[in-house]
Every structure is written in C-alpha cells, then in structure tokens.
Amino acid sequence: MRVAFLGPVGTYGEQAALQLIALEGWGDAVLVPQLGIRAVVQALARGDCDAAVVPVENSVEGGVTACLDALWEHPDLAVVRALVLPVRHALVGSGSLEGISEVLSHPQALAQCSQWLAEHLPRALQLPTSSTADAARMVAGSRFRGAIASRQAAVEHGLQVLAYPVNDVPGNCTRFLLLRRGPRAHEGPLASLAFSLHSNQPGALLEALGCFARRGLNMSRIESRPSKREMGEYIFFVDLELPQAAGVLEGALEELGPLCEHLALFGAYPITNQP
Amino acid sequence: MRVAFLGPVGTYGEQAALQLIALEGWGDAVLVPQLGIRAVVQALARGDCDAAVVPVENSVEGGVTACLDALWEHPDLAVVRALVLPVRHALVGSGSLEGISEVLSHPQALAQCSQWLAEHLPRALQLPTSSTADAARMVAGSRFRGAIASRQAAVEHGLQVLAYPVNDVPGNCTRFLLLRRGPRAHEGPLASLAFSLHSNQPGALLEALGCFARRGLNMSRIESRPSKREMGEYIFFVDLELPQAAGVLEGALEELGPLCEHLALFGAYPITNQP
Incomplete structure (x- = not known):
C-alpha cells in the first residue's frame, strides 16, 4: 500500500x-x-x-x-x-521563549496564531515557510528562532515546546x-455528493433539497461554488447523514437525478473524530 | 477617508x-x-x-x-x-525566463500556478513569501530570481513581465x-445574511430556504460552517439576488426570524464585476 x-x-x-x-x-x-x-x-x-x-x-x-x-x-x-x-499549534524551538526574535511558519498558521504572537512576541519578525514542518526543520539549533508547528514536529526535529497551544481559536x-x-459506496454513516441544477431559478435548489428532507436525511454540510464552465452555474457540495436502513440514499439520488445537469456521489463512508 | x-x-x-x-x-x-x-x-x-x-x-x-x-x-x-x-498571475523579474532558478511567491499563489511551473520551470526552486507583493519586491535586481505576482506589482517594483498569465485555471x-x-441596508441588488437554526433536524434548513423561494429570491450562494460555540450547530451564509421592489427582503427576514437561533443581515449592496 x-x-x-x-x-x-x-x-x-x-x-x-x-x-x-x-x-x-x-x-x-x-x-x-x-x-x-x-x-x-x-x-x-x-x-x-x-x-x-x-x-x-x-x-x-x-x-x-x-x-x-x-x-x-x-x-x-x-x-x-x-x-x-484537531489542529493545535505549538511554538517550538531550541532556545527559550524570551530569546525568540524570529517566528517561522506557513503564512496560514502564522495567521491562525496572530493574536497570540501580538501578545507574547510583539517584536518578533514573522517569516513565511512552505509548511509548518519546514519551519520546524529550519529553526533546529537556533536560539533566537522559533517555529509554529505541531508538537509532533518538535519531537521529529528534536525541538522543545516553548508554548502550547498558541492558536487563537481553541476548537480549530x-x-x-x-x-x-474504485466504485463509490452507497452505504455508510456519511455520504458526500455534488450536483449542478438544470435551472438556476428560485426554488430549484429547494426542490433538490426536498429529495433529502422527505427521507429524513439531515445535511451536515452544504456549500455552493461557481462552476468554472459557465457564469451563474453553481455546483452544490452536500454531506448527508445516512440511516442504517439500506436503499435510502439510492431513492434520494433517483429522485434528484432528473433535476440535475450533473450529479456525482463521492462515496458513503465512516467518519472518526479524533479527540 | x-x-x-x-x-x-x-x-x-x-x-x-x-x-x-x-x-x-x-x-x-x-x-x-x-x-x-x-x-x-x-x-x-x-x-x-x-x-x-x-x-x-x-x-x-x-x-x-x-x-x-x-x-x-x-x-x-x-x-x-x-x-x-480577476486574479491573473504573472511571472515577473529583472532577468530572462530562461535564467530563472528560483521562484518566489505566497504559497497559495505558487499552488495556483503549480502546473505552469512544472511545465516551464521544472527545475526552479519554489520559495514562499508572505504575499505576492513581497515576492515582487524581493526579486528586484536579481537575474536568477522570479516572482509570481500581479502585473501591477511588476510596474511598482520596476520589473519585467516574463510570462502572463501563469495561473493554471483561467477564470480565477x-x-x-x-x-x-453603520446600519446594514435592506435594499440593493445583492443581500448577504447568516443564520443558525433552532433545530438541526432534517427539513429545518428546507423550511428556512422556503422563506426565500416563495418570494422568488434566488440564492447565488449558500455555505454552511460549523459554529464555534457548539458541535453540530451550523451557521448558514446566504447571498440573495434582490428585486427592485421594496420590502421583499424584510418580509423574508420576518418569516425566517422565528426559525432562527441567530439571524444577521450583513447588508444589501451593489456588486461590480471587473472584466
């Protein structure tokens, strides 16, 4: 594998x-x-x-x-x-927190810790890297450089955890x-699918979502994105919580199909929440 | 201002x-x-x-x-x-395309040009920066460094456009x-609003969207995001195309309100598409 x-x-x-x-x-x-x-x-x-x-x-x-x-x-x-x-960032390095004058990380990770950095290291220069792991690799051995990365990355590069957690939003x-x-399964706790509709008229999406609601299927996520093919055409990405009973999703897809320009099931699968 | x-x-x-x-x-x-x-x-x-x-x-x-x-x-x-x-990236620099051995840009911009870079500069090292503008500033005067940035950034830093456009998806x-x-307007071509529902049951979102569909209001965007307050609670972000007639949005919001835990209109406003 x-x-x-x-x-x-x-x-x-x-x-x-x-x-x-x-x-x-x-x-x-x-x-x-x-x-x-x-x-x-x-x-x-x-x-x-x-x-x-x-x-x-x-x-x-x-x-x-x-x-x-x-x-x-x-x-x-x-x-x-x-x-x-859960994505919980640490400030890792080879020196002490007080000595840090440069903080390295992926710009997205720096942004997720911006409040913490403003409070605890207001004078430190922030330097971008390609990934959080790259940042950890680059600060090894330096007393004045720290990286925003996972605690795992600290272990891998022989670094110390100087502060944890440092992300501004706790539930990240x-x-x-x-x-x-291979084939996309129709049965499992969660199903992900996408569709674009024949019509962009008011009520067209409502009619489509009715196929799920009438079967008691809860949507745990819905997102629309402009299709790249045509202005004003949207693709809807939907996650559905499926019941144990077989065939419920098939029924919904059969009803949904005629309303759609394109309809794709990405699979039905188990989901694990790491505590 | x-x-x-x-x-x-x-x-x-x-x-x-x-x-x-x-x-x-x-x-x-x-x-x-x-x-x-x-x-x-x-x-x-x-x-x-x-x-x-x-x-x-x-x-x-x-x-x-x-x-x-x-x-x-x-x-x-x-x-x-x-x-x-439209976000159309250029490869900008002070040298020639053939001489570029390092390409600098924000990681997101490098990612958006990854196919182009793989085809035209397969051996060039990709170096991350905090922004596309920073990348342009940092390559000025170098013959072997190029930046992925806007053509505007090239003008500001006295650089040449070595290739354009270089983003993989044309309609970016x-x-x-x-x-x-100040107060959020209720009238304009487009309205943005967000709501979380009392109930996370199947059909609850459908009932909420019915408030828009019954008034002929088309949704040009819908996106759900987990609320940070509670697991399983979602905030829905919706954009509505409004008609000229006054009071239509108010009617929809009045009907929607009782279904919602929280409901917020962000404003109604004009939208301009830059060609």
Missing part, C-alpha cells in the same frame, strides 16, 4: 495519513509525500499510489477547494473514510478524506 | 481597494495596509479607519472564512459594496467586500 499525502513529513497531513492507515488496519503502508493537493490526487488517479489523504475543510496548509474539484473531475476515485483532526479542526480508486 | 486593506502595498487586496474607492467616488481616500484579515476588520471596528476592504471568496492571500466570522461577530459593521476581481477570481461602520 502506497499512500499519497500533502507533504512534507511532519505536517498535519502526515498525522492524518498515519491515523487513517491505522483505522484501515494497513500494516504495510508506505507514506509518499506530494507537493500540493493536485499532485496528491494525481498520484492516486495515475496509479502511482493506492490511496490518498487530502484535507477537505479548514486546512492549515490550504488547497481545500482543490480537493472537491478533484473529486468532481475524477469519477474513478471514491471517498472511503474521513477523519477530523481540519477534516481529511481517504481516497481510493 | 482612511481605508484599511490586507497589505502590503502591491497585493490584489490593494488593487481591489483602489477600485472600490473609485466606485464610491472618494477622492481623498488614504490606503492603510494591515497584516491579516482580523487586523483589517479591527481597524474599522475600533474607528482607526473609516472603511475596510476584505476578500470573501477564493482569495490568493487567504483568510477568507475569517471575514464571514468577523461580520457575524461585529453587528455594527455593514457590507456596502462588492467587487469581483476573488470577491472583495467594502465594509463600513
């Missing part, structure tokens, strides 16, 4: 990949870091890897919408599992998906 | 601010660059600035969800205008909002 993830080693993406591999029980999995979400998905689509782990919501390392677009474009890929990972989480090639 | 924007000078945020100021007809406006979306909104909320320009969708420089959260938290701020800006756009302190 070769598993592609958004690298480098030591990112939250790697943590998610390790946990998803454990949940699947793949003892022999090899992690294959990739540069960018597009590369992660392509490694799987091309057959270079057997599975891929991608962030789909609120990621530090970015590129979240790229994942939904990739699923829309690659009907041969399926979502087989989801993991919600990222959702990751495990993708594989 | 002091107008806060996501700095530094030379970013797409500055371009948007300049155009929004022109649309408002503010001859005497002074641009005040800020570090991070949160700082932009706070500069306005605190009264340091009279207006603020924030990216709300598909931004290069990130922090888009922070803008919706800020509007939800600051009921004293109103959306008064929107601008959709960012939507910016102009915010001010």
Whole structure:
C-alpha cells in the first residue's frame, strides 16, 4: 500500500495519513509525500499510489477547494473514510521563549496564531515557510528562532515546546478524506455528493433539497461554488447523514437525478473524530 | 477617508481597494495596509479607519472564512459594496525566463500556478513569501530570481513581465467586500445574511430556504460552517439576488426570524464585476 499525502513529513497531513492507515488496519503502508493537493490526487488517479489523504475543510496548509474539484473531475476515485483532526499549534524551538526574535511558519498558521504572537512576541519578525514542518526543520539549533508547528514536529526535529497551544481559536479542526480508486459506496454513516441544477431559478435548489428532507436525511454540510464552465452555474457540495436502513440514499439520488445537469456521489463512508 | 486593506502595498487586496474607492467616488481616500484579515476588520471596528476592504471568496492571500466570522461577530459593521476581481498571475523579474532558478511567491499563489511551473520551470526552486507583493519586491535586481505576482506589482517594483498569465485555471477570481461602520441596508441588488437554526433536524434548513423561494429570491450562494460555540450547530451564509421592489427582503427576514437561533443581515449592496 502506497499512500499519497500533502507533504512534507511532519505536517498535519502526515498525522492524518498515519491515523487513517491505522483505522484501515494497513500494516504495510508506505507514506509518499506530494507537493500540493493536485499532485496528491494525481498520484492516486495515475496509479502511482493506492490511496490518498487530502484535507477537505479548514486546512492549515490550504488547497481545500482543490480537493472537491478533484473529486468532481475524477469519477474513478471514491471517498472511503474521513477523519477530523484537531489542529493545535505549538511554538517550538531550541532556545527559550524570551530569546525568540524570529517566528517561522506557513503564512496560514502564522495567521491562525496572530493574536497570540501580538501578545507574547510583539517584536518578533514573522517569516513565511512552505509548511509548518519546514519551519520546524529550519529553526533546529537556533536560539533566537522559533517555529509554529505541531508538537509532533518538535519531537521529529528534536525541538522543545516553548508554548502550547498558541492558536487563537481553541476548537480549530481540519477534516481529511481517504481516497481510493474504485466504485463509490452507497452505504455508510456519511455520504458526500455534488450536483449542478438544470435551472438556476428560485426554488430549484429547494426542490433538490426536498429529495433529502422527505427521507429524513439531515445535511451536515452544504456549500455552493461557481462552476468554472459557465457564469451563474453553481455546483452544490452536500454531506448527508445516512440511516442504517439500506436503499435510502439510492431513492434520494433517483429522485434528484432528473433535476440535475450533473450529479456525482463521492462515496458513503465512516467518519472518526479524533479527540 | 482612511481605508484599511490586507497589505502590503502591491497585493490584489490593494488593487481591489483602489477600485472600490473609485466606485464610491472618494477622492481623498488614504490606503492603510494591515497584516491579516482580523487586523483589517479591527481597524474599522475600533474607528482607526473609516472603511475596510476584505476578500470573501477564493482569495490568493487567504483568510477568507475569517471575514464571514468577523461580520457575524461585529453587528455594527455593514457590507456596502462588492467587487469581483480577476486574479491573473504573472511571472515577473529583472532577468530572462530562461535564467530563472528560483521562484518566489505566497504559497497559495505558487499552488495556483503549480502546473505552469512544472511545465516551464521544472527545475526552479519554489520559495514562499508572505504575499505576492513581497515576492515582487524581493526579486528586484536579481537575474536568477522570479516572482509570481500581479502585473501591477511588476510596474511598482520596476520589473519585467516574463510570462502572463501563469495561473493554471483561467477564470480565477476573488470577491472583495467594502465594509463600513453603520446600519446594514435592506435594499440593493445583492443581500448577504447568516443564520443558525433552532433545530438541526432534517427539513429545518428546507423550511428556512422556503422563506426565500416563495418570494422568488434566488440564492447565488449558500455555505454552511460549523459554529464555534457548539458541535453540530451550523451557521448558514446566504447571498440573495434582490428585486427592485421594496420590502421583499424584510418580509423574508420576518418569516425566517422565528426559525432562527441567530439571524444577521450583513447588508444589501451593489456588486461590480471587473472584466
């Protein structure tokens, strides 16, 4: 099993990949870091890897919408599992908190800690890096440089945790998906799907959502995004909580189909919340 | 007029601010660059600035969800205008395309050009910066360094455009909002609002959306996001296309109110698409 993830080693993406591999029980999995979400998905689509782990919501390392677009474009890929990972940043380094005059991290991670940095290190220079893991690697051995990264990254680079947590919002989480090639399942606790409608008229979306509501299917997420093909055309991305009973999703999709220009189920799958 | 924007000078945020100021007809406006979306909104909320320009969708420089959260938290701020800006990146520098061995830019901008870079500069090292404008500043005078930035940034730093456009998706756009302190208007071509529902049951959202559909109000956007207060509670962000007739939005909000835990109108405002 070769598993592609958004690298480098030591990112939250790697943590998610390790946990998803454990949940699947793949003892022999090899992690294959990739540069960018597009590369992660392509490694799987091309057959270079057997599975891929991608962030789909609120990621530090970015590129979240790229994942939904990739699923829309690659009907041969399926979502087989989801993991919600708490993203708690630490300030890590080789010196002491008082001595830090430069803080390195991915710009998104620096932004997520901006209040903490303004309060505790107001004079420190903030320097951007490609990832939180890169930042941790670059501060090793320096007394005046610190990195915003995971505590795991501190362990990997022999650094000390100078402060934790340092993110401004305590409940910061990222959702990751495990993708594989193959058919998309119709049964599981959660289903993800996307559709674009024939008509952009008022009430068209309401009619579509009625297919779910009438079957007692709760939407835990809905998001519209402009389609890249045509102005004014929207793709709706929906997550549905499925009941144990079989065939409920099929019924909803059968009713929804005639209303849609395009309709794609990405899979039905279990979701694990890491405490 | 002091107008806060996501700095530094030379970013797409500055371009948007300049155009929004022109649309408002503010001859005497002074641009005040800020570090991070949160700082932009706070500069306005605190009264340091009279207006603020924030990216709300598909931004290069990130922090888009922070803008919706800020509007939800600051009921004293109103959306008064929107601008959709095409985001077309250029490779800029002081040397020739053939001589480039290092490409600098914000990681999000590097990601948006990853295919182009893989084809045209496969051996170039990619180096992250805090913004596209910073990248342009840092490559000035170097023969072997190039930056991914706007063509405007090339002009400001005396650089040449070595290739344009270099973003992988041609129709790349960012939507910016102009915010001010004061009451939120109920009439205008587009209205933005947010609500959380009393009940998370199937059909609750459908009932809420019915308030818009029955009045012929088309939703040009819908997005759900987990509320930070409670697991399983969602905030829905909706954009509505309003008719010329007065009072239609008020009627919809009156009907929607009793279904909601919280309901906030962010404003009704004109939107301009920059060609």
